[in-house]
Amino acid sequence: MKKLYLQRYTDNQRINHWLVVVLFGLAGFSGLALFHPNLFFLTQFFGGPQWTRIVHPYFGIGVFVLFLFMFFMFVGANLWRKSDTQWVKDAPKLVLDNDESQMPPVGKYNAGQKLVFWSMTLCLLVLLGTGLLFWQAWFATDVPIPVQRVAVLLHSLAAFIMSLTAVVHIYAAIWVKGTLRAMTQGTVTSGWAKRHHSLWYREKVQQSIDRAPGGQ
Numbered sequence: 001m002k003k004l005y006l007q008r009y010t011d012n013q014r015i016n017h018w019l020v021v022v023l024f025g026l027a028g029f030s031g032l033a034l035f036h037p038n039l040f041f042l043t044q045f046f047g048g049p050q051w052t053r054i055v056h057p058y059f060g061i062g063v064f065v066l067f068l069f070m071f072f073m074f075v076g077a078n079l080w081r082k083s084d085t086q087w088v089k090d091a092p093k094l095v096l097d098n099d100e101s102q103m104p105p106v107g108k109y110n111a112g113q114k115l116v117f118w119s120m121t122l123c124l125l126v127l128l129g130t131g132l133l134f135w136q137a138w139f140a141t142d143v144p145i146p147v148q149r150v151a152v153l154l155h156s157l158a159a160f161i162m163s164l165t166a167v168v169h170i171y172a173a174i175w176v177k178g179t180l181r182a183m184t185q186g187t188v189t190s191g192w193a194k195r196h197h198s199l200w201y202r203e204k205v206q207q208s209i210d211r212a213p214g215g216q
């Protein structure tokens with residue numbers, strides 16, 4: 001049987017996403033290189049210790065700015081609804097039995113994806129806000145040392161939570177078969193949409209009926 005595909009992301013949205021991934025990787029590894037002496041060897045990938053220290057904040061700002069575009073494109077679909085709270089309550093059934101039939105119907109994103117989105121948003125805000133406070137080249141001279149110390153702690157904590165969130169995100173993208181192609185090719189099969197995002201599927205079908213000749 002011929003498969004039907006639905007558009008999930010535009011080319012620009014996908015380019016935006018993969019640029020965030022690359023810069024997040026660069027910011028993450030250059031940050032780890034500065035985090036602990038055991039990870040000092042990572043500095044060789046960024047041109048040595050001095051360069052690592054110079055480029056890390058710029059990678060971070062790059063992630064933040066690029067993520068802002070994603071934030072504004074996807075925030076509407078990530079707003080929390082009553083049915084999301086029910087989805088979270090039912091989530092153990094989904095994880096343990098892999099039985100999606102008992103879950104509340106889902107729109108473009110399920111509650112798990114929404115939590116990932118908000119966790120990323122919050123972590124990036126904390127990373128930027130705290131990072132600026134101890135950026136020696138520009139602002140740190142005006143910031144009291146105790147404030148800088150708290151900022152360093154919160155910066156590391158946010159980076160840790162952000163990394164865990166990214167692991168959950170990547171795992172879910174691979175675990176739910178057929179999801180990766182949404183970000184590699186921009187489309188998903190209609191079967192995938194019907195099964196995992198039934199409300200979004202109905203919306204897309206309605207849109208194509210409306211756009212068809214003779215439609216509304």
Ligand code: HEM
Nearest residue numbers: 020021024070074109113114117166170173179180182183
């Ligand atoms: C190798 C790493 C990654 C892979 C394989 C991956 C894969 C994906 C896939 C397949 C989707 C589409 C999901 C769907 O439409 O249901 C997606 C969406 C998304 N990804 Fe990633 N991703 C990766 C890393 C990241 C990173 C590092 C970030 C942020 C720093 C990120 C942020 C997002 C956001 C915001 C969305 C839109 C979904 C939403 O708003 O909830 N991704 N990703």
